[in-house]
Amino acid sequence: MNVLLDHFPEFVDGFIGTVSITAVSTVIALVLGIVVAGFRVSPVPPLRFIGTAWVTLLRNTPLTLLFLVAMFIVPEILFPGMSAFVLGSLALGFYTSAFICEAVRSGINTVPLGQAEAARSLGMTFSQTLRMIVLPQATRTVLPPLSSILIALTKNSAIAGAFSVTELFGWQTLMSEQGYAIAPIFLWVAAAYLVITFTISGIFRLLERRLEVAR
């Protein structure tokens, strides 16, 4: 208990750090993941190839290595002096985008072919088919895997702490270096992560109930 009360402001900073890097990289991952999924299901072979290469490359590289890339190579190519927070979010977002792409792609693939064929034979245009027939059905199947991917992203954000981004893992190392017993530190950090992951799964349960239809 002492360790939390004595260092409450730092703990709050760490908690906010974890929440914000999670939020920022979620946005990056969702945007990129959906775009790459679009590439992978497009009728244009080179784009499909780019999508496949993207997913294979990112899924088989340890996230820690991506953090190294973000911290040491990206500033050399883009502008130097980007903050560790931005670079960390980029690494986390790019990594997770590969998993989101796969979830979205398999979601689109679960929509029965007949649905789109029926829509086309009713004379719907491509965008109408996509907007009114395919996407609503795909969204519902994508939600459960998406929620576990985002929970994994939250957990992965801990690695950012090892690359000097302020978040909860940073608090854990700081406190243990100050000589506090590891068990209470571990429990408080664990509790903080449980709060975040429960919130995410709660939001998704709500979304799933909202979008539920009888099939």
Place this chain on the structure above:
Amino acid sequence: MSASVLYDTPGPKARVRNRVFAVVGTLAIVALIAVSIMRLEEKGHLDYAMWDIFNYSGIRQNIADALIATLKAFALAAVGSLVLGVLLAVGRLSDHKPVRWFATGFIELFRSIPLLITIYAVWVGFLTDYSMWALAIGLSIYNGCVQAEVLRAGINAVPKGQREAAYALGMSKTQVMTYVLMPQAIRAMLPTIISQLVVTLKDTSLGFIILYPELLYSARLIASNTQVNGQYPYVSVIVVFGAIYIALCLALSALATWIEKRGRRAKTGIKAADGDAVVLANDAAQA
């Protein structure tokens, strides 16, 4: 007829449009890569000297040692997580309430805590001088929980008649589990189990935080200790180590795909799981 829900078989106009997209897309990507290479070239990261460091026998030895250290930690973690996974899966399906509760609580707790937090706590709390064991135990705890859920899904997927027939033959609960349910569950879930092992392999790179000299640790060490023309060779080191990691992971994934294909060919009536689908559902998007 078309093969996709998203588009019809392209007509002449669409074919032209697709070709335009193909050219534009390819050009954009090639331009992006070219700009990156030019920028790296400008900063001298692509100089011969930067890549020549891999010709030194010392650095080659370092890489070989690191590779062995990574594989050692991975082997320990693979065995540990599978053993723990079987124990926890059996525990979750136990008829004794306390055992069931303990296994469920253990799985839920450690599955929702970042692996790094667990590894670090094990290291600081118990095994400060044995970073390899701290890494292996941390990995085993987290991945054991995931494997337990995979195995449980596999056991539940075994047709009910199998269990009933085994009990009807007079087998004990342990016999039913070890002779009838477990073998079938493992067989059906093998692709998923191996996909999770790929995740475990990637996660060994967390060892650098607890100063275990695996691949990522020595990558950082080499890059920050060798200076070429007044610069650190991060680019060449990351490219080489990235290639090693990707090759290792792809080899393991290829094994999973091969087993999946074999499983589909066999006529046991139990379908081999689709590796990716189940692992995605089991939040395997871990590092």
